[in-house]
Amino acid sequence: MRPVRALGASLVIGVMALASACGGSGDSGKDKGKTSGAGPVVVQAANGxxxxxxxxxxxxxxxxxxTETLFAIGAGKQVTAVDDMSNYPADAPRSKLSGFKPNAEAIIATKPDLVVLSDDMDGIVDALAKVKIPVLLEPAAxxxxxxxxxxQDLGKATGHTAEATKLTEQMRTGIQQTVASASKATSGHKLSYYHELDNQLHTVTSKTFIGQVYGLFGLENIADTADKASGGYPQLSQEYLLRRDPNMIFLADTKCCGQSAVSVGKRPGWSDLTAVKKQNTVALDDDIASRWGPRLPEFVKSIAAAVQKASAAK
Structure with missing residues (x-):
């Protein structure tokens, strides 16, 4: 869901959600949960x-x-191969398989008894269904x-329903507490922000998943009025951004494009931006900011900390 950089499994760059105090540690393959139930089970996914x-x-x-979710719910030992973009946890069995250009023969050669994906690229779902391989299509949230x-779908499918329920409860609670805490500190302050996807000024609007996450804090997205026909992912002009002068800048391109508060401050005209002058430029982890899995609460915490800091200096 992200039109610019492949964000995990869609480009929404993420699209946003939450996962901090629960998924961040993911068991990294050292699963404690047991695979309950011998099946069969029926899961309602996007492909039916x-x-x-x-x-x-x-x-x-x-x-x-x-991939992150499977390990976080204790199904890591059941995962025998992950795509080339799955870089967390570090011990996930990364392979040359691609989720963006899936090769049915290569996938079948791994002899899977379940394939999980977020995009039905090149008809891969039907191709695997023809050889009777169960496929769960769970698109970007x-x-x-x-x-x-x-x-919960992944928990049910893998025999880890209890672990999945525990994880989602932790995520809900963690996110709610983080937002509530930040809200007390920012009451009465209306702050604007710019979320950067790459150094070509592609961004997100409030209608995207990521934008909704920022919306939990009542923030104003400067890109909303610039979204004409880009479906929530406009490319801003430098003139537009400088004119809107956001209170905060969030950089979700620190890994892909090497951006930082220092590099942003050196851009022509940017040193005069409120966010730059007040040091409210936040470097995010590209992966955490673009995935809608168990580490989403970490993304929420990053926003909360930035909002509290900006409010205190306003």
């Missing part, structure tokens, strides 16, 4: 009712977000409840 004959032991994940629903 999917029947999984037995608890899968050879899972292939073609989505960085879902467009709202927070969808995040939790997808985690």
């Amino acid at each position: 009712s999917v029947t999984i004959p037995a608890t899968p032991q050879h899972i292939v994940s073609l989505s960085p977000t879902h 467009t709202k927070l409840d969808q995040v939790y629903d997808e985690i």
Whole structure:
């Protein structure tokens, strides 16, 4: 869901949600939960009712977000291959498989008993269905409840329903507490922001998942009035951005494009921006800011800290 940089499994760059105090630590393969139930189970996914004959032991994940979730709910030992973009946790069995240019033959060669993905690229869902491989299509979330629903789907599919429920409860609670705490400190302050996807000034609007996350804090997105036909991901002109002068700048291009508060301050005209002058430029982890899985609460915490700081200096 992200039109500029492949953000995990869509480009929404993320699209936003929450995951901090719960998924961030993910068991990294040291699963404590047990795979309950021998199956079959039926999961309602974006590609319809999917029947999984037995608890899968050879899972292939073609989505960085879902890879994180599988490990966070204790299904890491059941994952035998993940796509080339799945870089967390570090010990996930990364391969040359691609979620953006999926190769049915290469996937089938891994002999999976379940394939999880977020995009049906090049008809991969039908291709795998023809050879009777169960496939769960769980697309990039467009709202927070969808995040939790997808985690529950993966829990049910892998025999880790209890762990999935615990994770979603932790995420909900963590996010609610973070937002509530920040709201007390920022009451009465109306702050604007700019979320940068790349150094070509591509950004997100309030209608995206990521924008909704910022919306939890009552922030004003300067890109909203610039979104004519880009579906929530406009490219701003430098003139427009300088004119709107946001109170805060969030950089979700620190890894992909090497951006930082220092580099932003050196851009022509940017040293006069309120966010730059008051040191309210926030460097985010590109991956955390673009994935809608268990580390979303960390993204929420980053926003909360920035909002509190900006409010105190306003």
